[in-house]
Amino acid sequence: MVEEVYAREPVSLPAVTIDSPKRQAVRRPQPQQGTRSTRVVAPRVAAPASQREAIPYLTPSTGTIGQPPAPYAGGQVGTTTRVGMLGNRNVFDTPFNTTGYTDKLIRDQQANTITDVTDNDPSVRTNSPRFSGLDGFLIRGFPVFASDIAFDGLYGITDTRRPALEPIERVEILKGPSALLYGISPFGNIGGTINLIPKRATDDPITRLTTGFVSNGNVGTAIDFGRRFGADKAWGVRVNGAYRDGRTPIDFQTDGFGVGAVALDYRGERFRATVDFGYQQQDLNAPTRVRQVNLGFPIPVSPSLTINQQQPWEYYNSDHRYAAARAEYDLNDFWTLYGAYGRSRSKEVFFGGTLRITSALGQFTSQPALTVQDADRETGEIGLRGRFTTGPVKHSTVLATTGLWQDSGTATTNVGPPITSNLYNPVYVAPRSAAGLSHNAPLSAQRINQSVAIADTMSILDDRVLLTLGGRWQGIDVTNFNTTTGAVTSRPQNEAITPAVALVLKPISNLSLYGNYIEGLTSGGTAPATAANPLQVFPAIVTKQIEVGAKYDFGILGVTVAAFEITQPNGITDPTTNIFSVDGEQRNRGLEFNTFGEVAPGMRLLGGVAFLDGVQTKTSGGRFDGKTAVGVPDIQFNLYGEYDLPFWRTSGMATLTARVIYTSPQYYDQGNTQQIPDWVRTDIGARYVTKIDGRPLTLRAAVENVFGLDYWATTGRGFLTPGTPRTYRLSASIDF
Numbered sequence: 001m002v003e004e005v006y007a008r009e010p011v012s013l014p015a016v017t018i019d020s021p022k023r024q025a026v027r028r029p030q031p032q033q034g035t036r037s038t039r040v041v042a043p044r045v046a047a048p049a050s051q052r053e054a055i056p057y058l059t060p061s062t063g064t065i066g067q068p069p070a071p072y073a074g075g076q077v078g079t080t081t082r083v084g085m086l087g088n089r090n091v092f093d094t095p096f097n098t099t100g101y102t103d104k105l106i107r108d109q110q111a112n113t114i115t116d117v118t119d120n121d122p123s124v125r126t127n128s129p130r131f132s133g134l135d136g137f138l139i140r141g142f143p144v145f146a147s148d149i150a151f152d153g154l155y156g157i158t159d160t161r162r163p164a165l166e167p168i169e170r171v172e173i174l175k176g177p178s179a180l181l182y183g184i185s186p187f188g189n190i191g192g193t194i195n196l197i198p199k200r201a202t203d204d205p206i207t208r209l210t211t212g213f214v215s216n217g218n219v220g221t222a223i224d225f226g227r228r229f230g231a232d233k234a235w236g237v238r239v240n241g242a243y244r245d246g247r248t249p250i251d252f253q254t255d256g257f258g259v260g261a262v263a264l265d266y267r268g269e270r271f272r273a274t275v276d277f278g279y280q281q282q283d284l285n286a287p288t289r290v291r292q293v294n295l296g297f298p299i300p301v302s303p304s305l306t307i308n309q310q311q312p313w314e315y316y317n318s319d320h321r322y323a324a325a326r327a328e329y330d331l332n333d334f335w336t337l338y339g340a341y342g343r344s345r346s347k348e349v350f351f352g353g354t355l356r357i358t359s360a361l362g363q364f365t366s367q368p369a370l371t372v373q374d375a376d377r378e379t380g381e382i383g384l385r386g387r388f389t390t391g392p393v394k395h396s397t398v399l400a401t402t403g404l405w406q407d408s409g410t411a412t413t414n415v416g417p418p419i420t421s422n423l424y425n426p427v428y429v430a431p432r433s434a435a436g437l438s439h440n441a442p443l444s445a446q447r448i449n450q451s452v453a454i455a456d457t458m459s460i461l462d463d464r465v466l467l468t469l470g471g472r473w474q475g476i477d478v479t480n481f482n483t484t485t486g487a488v489t490s491r492p493q494n495e496a497i498t499p500a501v502a503l504v505l506k507p508i509s510n511l512s513l514y515g516n517y518i519e520g521l522t523s524g525g526t527a528p529a530t531a532a533n534p535l536q537v538f539p540a541i542v543t544k545q546i547e548v549g550a551k552y553d554f555g556i557l558g559v560t561v562a563a564f565e566i567t568q569p570n571g572i573t574d575p576t577t578n579i580f581s582v583d584g585e586q587r588n589r590g591l592e593f594n595t596f597g598e599v600a601p602g603m604r605l606l607g608g609v610a611f612l613d614g615v616q617t618k619t620s621g622g623r624f625d626g627k628t629a630v631g632v633p634d635i636q637f638n639l640y641g642e643y644d645l646p647f648w649r650t651s652g653m654a655t656l657t658a659r660v661i662y663t664s665p666q667y668y669d670q671g672n673t674q675q676i677p678d679w680v681r682t683d684i685g686a687r688y689v690t691k692i693d694g695r696p697l698t699l700r701a702a703v704e705n706v707f708g709l710d711y712w713a714t715t716g717r718g719f720l721t722p723g724t725p726r727t728y729r730l731s732a733s734i735d736f
Contacts, residue, residue, distance in 0.1 A: 056203065057232075057267055061396070062336035062385045063328050064088055064153070065265065065272040067200060068100070068170060073556040073597045074604040074642075076105040081172045082153055082195055084181025085400045085453055086468070087385060092551045095468060095502035095514040097123070097562045097592060100172040103199070105606075106165060108642075108657075108687060110212060110700055110729045112244075112257075113162060114149070114194065117171045119661060122610040122638040123192070123592055124173065127631070127716035129288035130724045131248045131255065133316045135162045138716040140175055140566060141588040141614045141632040142191030147375075150195040152276070152326060155185050156379035156404050157342045159320040163196060164280045166222055167240045167261035170197040175592070176545045176564060177520025179498035180472050183402045183451045186377075188522030190543040190568060198276055200265050201226040201236030212244065212731035218255055220244020238263040249725040251308040256283040273327040280320050287316045289354050290719035297360040299674050302710045303423040305725035311368070311419070313431035314352030321345055335386035346375045347441075351434050353419065357720070362423035367414055370434040374409040374441040396457040404449040409441030411483060443486070448477040455500075466504040473497050476523050476540055490526045494540035510555075515548040520568075527580035531573055538582050543568040549592075557597035557605075565589045572620040585618040586629050602644035607659075610636040616670060624670045631716030633678075637662040652690030657702070659683040668715040679711035681724065695734055702729045 059066035064087050069080045072091075078100035083089045091098055101117050111117050114135050118124040127143060128136035135146040151157035165171075172195040174181070182193050206226035213219050222242035229235045240263075245256040261278035286308050293299055303309075324342030331337055350373075353366035383400030415434060421427040455470025476494040481487065502516035524538035549562035565587065572584035594608035614632025616624050640659040661681040668674040685702030704727040711723040 059088075059267075059272070060330060060333070060336065062087070062334070062387060063272060063330070063338070065274055065326060065328055066267065067202060068197060071102050071104065072558060074606075076102060076604060076606050077558075077596045078102060078170055078172075081170075081174070082197065083174070084153065084178060084183075084193075085383060085398050086181060086396075086455060086457065087398070092510075092512050092553050092558070093463070093466065093504060095466070095504050095516045096518075097175040097547070097549060097560065097564075097594075098172065099594070099596075100170045100197070103169050106168070106171070107210075107698075107733065108700065109640075109685075110702055110731050111165060112214070113165060114146075114171060114196075117165070118173070119659070120606055120638055120640050121173060122594070122608045122636045123175050123590075125633075125636060125663065125714050125716065127290070127714050127719060127721050129290065129713075129722045130727075131250055131253060131284075132288045132290075133162055133255075133282055133284040133318065136717075137191075137194070138631060138714060139173070139189075139192030140564065140590055140610075141612050141629065141716075142189070142566065142568065143717050144189040144191050144194065145187045148185035148187050148189040148193075150182060150185075150193060151322070151324060151342070152198055152274075152340070153182070153195060154324060154326075154340055154342050154379050154381065155182070156377035156406065157322050157324050157344050158196060159280055159318070159344075160346045160375055161318055161348065162282065164242075164257075164259040164261070164278070166224075166242045166259050167198055167238075167263065167276075167278060168196045169199040172197060175562070176516075176547060176566065177518050177543050179474065179519050179521045180453060180455060180470050180500035181518075183404075183453070183472060184449050184474050184476065184521045186404065186406055186447065186449070188520070188541075190520030190522065190566070198261075198263050198274075199224075199226070199238045199240060200263055200274070201228050201238045203228060203233055206238075207736040208733060209736070210731055210733040212729065214244075214246075215249050215726075215728040216247045218244055218246035218248055220257075234267055236263075236265045236267075238265075249727050250286075250288060250306055252312045253286045253288070253308055254284070257281070270330040271327070272329075274325065276322070276324045278322050280318075282316070282318045284316045286310045286312050286314050287352070288722060289352065290721050291355045291357055291364070292718070293357045293668055293674060293720055295669055295671075295674070297674075299668060299676055299712070299720065300357060300360055300362045300423060302712050302722065303362065305705075305710050305723055307424070307426065309355055309364070309421065309423055309426045310352055311366075311428060311431075314368070316348070316350050316352075318346065318348045320347075334388060335384065337384050339380070339382045341378075341380040343378045344375075345377075346373075348373045349439060351415075357423070363420070364423060365418045365420050367418045368416055368432055369412050369414045370437050370439075371412045372410065372439050372441040374407075376407045378405045379403065392460055394459045394463075396459075397455070399454050401452045402450070404447070406445075406447040407443060408445045408447070409483075410444045411438065411441050413437050442483040443481050444483050445481065446479045448475075450475045450477075464506040468500070468502040470501075471497055471499040474521055474540070476521075478523055490535055490537070492524060492526055492537040494524050496521055496540045496542060498542065510553045512551040512553075513549075514551070516545070518545050518547075519543060520545070524582060525571065528573075530578075531580035532578040533580055536580070538571075541569050541582060554597070557599055558595065560592075560594045562592045563590070564592075567617075572618070575621040575623075583618060584620070585616075587615050587617045588629065588632060589613040589615075602646065604642040605639065606641075607637075607639035609638075612636065619670065624672075627670060627672045628667050630668065630670060630718060631666055631714055633664040633666045635662065635664040652688055654688045655686065657683075657685040657687070663713070666715045668718070668720065676712040676715055676720070679709060679713070679723065681705050681709060681711075682707055685729075692734070695736060698733045700729070700731045700733075703727070704729070
């Protein structure tokens with residue numbers, strides 16, 4: 001069994017010297033920048049081997065490989081998150097709004113997808129239906145795609161649609177643009193960055209078996225196995241596997257999903273390395289899809305979320321495999337050289353149609369099609385991270401270069417005529433077949449993203465003032481091909497320098513005041529063929545953010561507040577001249593309040609509220625200037641709570657859980673004539689922890705959308721997304 005340890009007090013970790021007969025591996029503890037943890041004291045006189053206690057391996061502040069620091073009080077979020085090239089930083093010393101959701105929270109909430117995890121974050125909404133086989137997000141009102149999710153700091157590794165959670169230790173979310181920190185992602189997300197931290201073998205053995213049930217008959221089993229070997233437990237292996245299949249809460253829909261992952265690691269005196277292999281496959285029948293809506297009429301009321309408007313013979317299949325390696329070497333006690341490389345391959349087959357609603361009465365059309373997509377990606381980074389001092393100023397400096405090479409293929413073939421149906425009374429037609437159609441995806445695009453970056457965090461007055469300065473040069477080279485002839489149709493090449501500056505002030509020990517200016521970067525693209533300047537190539541689009549905030553650490557409860565403004569240019573066509581340009585602009589402002597931790601013994605809270613103001617500031621011909629941005633609500637509220645029942649503690653531990661999610665109304669169109677209403681989703685649950693024959697057993701039960709509300713969840717990206725139907729979850733987990 002692995003004992004859960006939470007960081008409660010903000011204690012600084014001083015340098016420790018260990019005297020021993022000879023220099024030994026993993027006996028070089030030193031302070032991690034920004035890490036607040038319990039002080040570790042080592043004996044100064046070496047004792048006989050039989051009497052020496054194992055000293056936990058401490059990764060130096062210039063490294064990132066190793067077990068994440070202890071979670072914050074309550075165990076639901078981390079005290080530290082990865083801040084891109086800056087490395088691991090304590091959340092209270094980080095000049096950005098970041099949260100790292102832990103494996104314990106993932107298990108306790110029976111989360112199967114990243115979307116399930118982001119239900120705890122008021123700054124995040126999903127723009128993909130829950131049972132679609134896809135993950136997509138809106139962070140601070142801007143879209144973030146699943147293909148832009150990072151794996152251990154690297155883009156291009158995770159599944160392009162729905163990365164598996166079973167091999168993941170933490171889901172980290174950084175709100176806002178992050179071009180300096182992570183570089184440009186494959187699609188260039190600017191609302192935020194999601195980084196997945198893979199599981200590693202812990203010092204204590206892990207053998208955990210979990211069985212689960214999701215209504216209306218989706219049953220699965222997962223195994224988590226971890227061991228360390230060798231002198232000082234230098235070698236580690238962690239194996240995760242899961243398979244589930246069966247009916248979902250939606251009519252005649254079945255979801256089959258399997259994943260297997262192996263994580264190897266080595267931790268020596270100065271050298272550390274990891275290797276990750278993974279494979280996942282999904283077979284989803286009658287998948288839920290987003291909807292599009294014609295203009296000119298009110299958006300219909302949401303139908304029952306258990307009704308499936310897709311055809312029973314539609315399907316989505318995906319196949320994804322990846323390998324990634326990371327290594328770092330301590331040149332001395334102050335400088336670490338690091339590098340990483342990864343490769344992934346994905347293949348997807350969609351067979352079905354996307355609904356287009358044509359009337360306020362719920363009429364819609366759908367054009368069934370076979371869509372095949374392939375992606376082959378390579379990615380890597382090399383960097384040097386170090387610490388030094390100049391007079392009274394301490395420096396934490398990093399120099400890094402990254403690269404991403406991606407080949408994408410796609411092919412779409414319509415199958416039969418469009419289908420006319422209704423949201424409330426769907427029409428199901430005779431099955432159509434993709435037999436005889438090509439399932440190959442000819443090359444449609446090649447992308448090369450390259451960058452070089454440097455950043456320095458300077459601190460004075462015992463780390464009460466921290467100033468970060470940095471910049472990243474980025475080159476973007478995209479080649480688009482005609483999928484029939486293979487000829488090059490366009491090749492936009494862009495480059496840009498994206499600077500950043502961030503400041504943290506600590507007037508008292510537990511209070512951090514911060515501010516940042518940082519940019520995001522996306523491809524400029526080309527003008528459409530119908531414009532007066534067809535295929536004109538535009539420079540990379542730079543998104544700018546200004547943010548200020550405060551964070552207070554009560555030791556057992558953390559509270560943060562952040563205010564931000566993000567401006568994003570976008571493409572528009574002048575209605576008079578028909579000239580396309582990147583002169584449009586959307587501006588999102590917001591105020592975020594977050595809390596996490598243990599408000600009282602046995603009572604934990606997680607969540608907060610985000611107030612957003614999304615405005616179209618520059619539109620084509622000024623027609624929609626000043627209108628509310630599409631898919632940006634005024635208020636997003638998420639609050640999750642747990643309470644341990646004190647009268648059950650003699651035989652075990654019983655815990656009640658509840659969550660409330662609220663989203664205010666959202667506009668679907670630029671003219672603000674079509675709108676979806678606000679909605680409130682309520683979840684409840686319970687778990688019981690006990691022992692059987694000395695083995696820890698955890699039983700969990702939960703109901704999502706307990707009141708069975710039918711609602712539209714979001715209108716982000718111009719798509720109408722159905723909400724989450726009432727869903728029952730049960731699981732049992734035992735540790736051997």
